[in-house]
Amino acid sequence: MNSIFKLIPINDDSPCLMLHPNQRNKLDETMVNTTIHFGFQKTEVICKQLDTIKENEIGLSNSVIEYLKLPLEADYEIAIQNGEIIIGPFIGVLITNSQKKLKKSVNKLKQIKKLKQIKKQYRFVRGVILALSEEGVDEKNSRVHGYYYNPSSKKWEEGTFPFPSVMVKRTSLSNDKKNYLKKLYGPRFFHLAGINKWKMYQRLRSNPDLLPHLPKTFLYKKPEDILKYLKELGTIYVKPLSGSQGIGIEKFIAEHDHYCVKFRQKKKNTTIRFSSDTELLDYVNSKFKSKNFIIQQQIDIEIEKNHPLDFRIALIKDQSGQWEDVGMVGRKGKKGSGISNLSSGGRMHNAQSLILTLFNLSESEALSIRQKMSEISIKAVKEIDKYDSIFKSGVDIAIDRDLRIWIIELNNRSPYLKFSKAGLKSTNKIARKSRMLYAKYLAGFPKEKKDSEQSALLW
Structure with a gap:
């Protein structure tokens, strides 16, 4: 029963629910005495049929309406669960x-x-x-x-x-x-559960399927950690545990006779060079006094010289309670910047055109990569969802020169605010409805998704 109903008060001494014969026939024959739920409130009723009531009306005793506190002006749907009736969604x-x-x-x-x-x-x-x-x-x-x-x-x-x-x-x-x-x-x-980058990494790495797609990541404990991993990996990123929009991220590079650090400051790229381990450690001591940072392996995503390139995939939970990929955009960082974030001068681009041109792929090859990126992103968000009940996420994901796919991080707070700038207005429209449609699913009114409704991936 998925029609829209209006509630009609009925003067009847017994607590009853009355439906038009065509609607009453859709109920199980055994549902003569049943229970009606409205939110956490419930009451037992007798199910009856009434010829004079319209097919889009539900007749309820005044006592039932008053007990359940049902507003008569609303448009209702009915769901049947375990032989009981839910009126809502609420x-x-x-x-x-x-x-x-x-x-x-x-x-x-x-x-x-x-x-x-x-x-x-x-x-x-x-x-x-x-x-x-x-x-x-x-x-x-x-x-x-x-x-x-x-x-x-x-x-x-x-x-x-x-x-x-x-x-x-x-x-x-x-x-x-x-x-x-x-x-x-x-x-x-x-709600939109916040999770810091270290916890996120720990949760994602617990899934063996995701391990090959995760950059090596370490928790910063002391200044010597940066020097150690810099010598071991050559180039590293130091990121705030709970930062966003690329704020506070610094890129450390080990050259043959010196070290340097690059970061954005006052909308400009800044580079500082160090001629010794001591100079570098002095800088780290002054800059990273707290331990709220991670150290992360660099991924070679400068596919276009001096421009870091990554992608943001928008995921939502739909009315069937399943994760759905509703679009992807490309982000190209400002020349000389180590990050692609828009707040640091990056630009939004059509993902399909970036993949086709920069990686020199055919349309079928690009579509195959897009499908893999979607599958990996959904696996990642499902892993986070085991711990925190979330309903939307923006997965930052990248492709290196060898076409290996990497997960950078997940953003659950503002995952797709500017997708329309890359021509994906449909993603914004779907996303705006997702919160309430997922709430409708949780309220007991799921939408069964048919195979014919599976939409093609959006770029």
């Missing part, structure tokens, strides 16, 4: 920490971006979507107080409800509240 979105801020956001003439996104996406999700604050989560009474989106009035309506089926975190929370919700919801409480 999704809570935590968008701020205080009720005062929430009320102000909802009542603003120009609502905040998060609320505007929910409005646009409602037609794909339906059910009840609640905008919540941390203060609005009442642990003691298992209730939430917030604002649900009314598709009829296109406004946010205030109300108190049972706990939703799924809780989406889109704001910072106190540790106590976050831990409470994680324990209560498990994987149905989801």
